[in-house]
Amino acid sequence: MKFAQLVIGPAGCGKSTYCQILQEHSENQGKSCKVVNMDPAAEIFNYQCQIDIRDLICVDDVMQEMHYGPNGGLVYAMEYVIENLDWLEDQLNYFIDDDYVLFDCPGQIELYTHVPMMRQLVDILQRWDFKVCGVYCLDVSFITDIPKFIAGTLTVLSAMILLELPHVNVLTKCDLMDDESSIYEILDAEPTHLMQECRRHMPDRYRKLNERISELLEEYSLVSFVPLNISDEDSIACVAHTVNNAIQYGEDLEPKADFDIS
Helix, strand or coil: CEEEEEEECCCCCCHHHHHHHHHHHHHHCCCCEEEEECCCCCCCCCCCEEEEHHHCCCHHHHHHHHCCCHHHHHHHHHHHHHHCHHHHHHHHCCCCCCCEEEEECCCCHHHHCCCCHHHHHHHHHHHCCEEEEEEEEEEHHHHHCHHHHHHHHHHHHHHHHHHCCCEEEEEECHHHCCCHHHHHHHHHCHHHHHHHHHHHHCCHHHHHHHHHHHHHHHHCCCCCCEECCCCCHHHHHHHHHHHHHHCCCCCCCCCCCCCCCC
16 A cells, blocks of 8 residues: 655645655655645745646646636646546556655645545545545644634634545644744643633624634544644654554554664
8 A cells, every 4th residue: 555645735834845844854764755746836846746737737828728817727727637637647656655655735725625626636546545644734823813723723624524534734834933832832722722812802793603613623622733843853753753643654664674683
């Protein structure tokens, strides 16, 4: 079986940087890690891209030929990808079973909430013997604004429901926070913090709704986050371990150490 991460999340949340850091971390550990760009609108990324969906279709070409806007062009491009998955299959056939694959996906949120393309991609990857983990990247700035954090959390939950995958949510850009310890304090006391902030700052017509949503998330443990600081190797290793554990990656690998049995 092959293993893969479907790296998703809003535009600008650090998905490509996440792929770059995970690729470098894996290679430093002596493991093969391939990255597939699944964003037809991508412009610049710093990882080594083994497969680029723009070789099949590009949003700029769609916009020019179909006279669509950026959002409509991206949806059309992803529909085209799903209709031509034989191209992607041919590209993936060059990978071997030990290769670990990161799929760097587009940032348009509709793809993970109510349109079927990403779910169809997941189903196809599983049919091709990939064991896939969904990795949702959310900018750490979301936790500094309570209504924004609740909205982001519900979007995460929508993606989890749509994709039906083992799922890890990553708070990106933690290296940009002045006080990283405050991140852990908020996450450790997340429900209480949400409730207090809702009461303190929200108008009555919004406060009750947000309180109920916070209670629901807490009572059923629906969404949790793993912080990622790309300047801290221990933080990177923690995220990698969490994702690998979610899909049991590495459990059947043969040990490579040499043992002296003399």
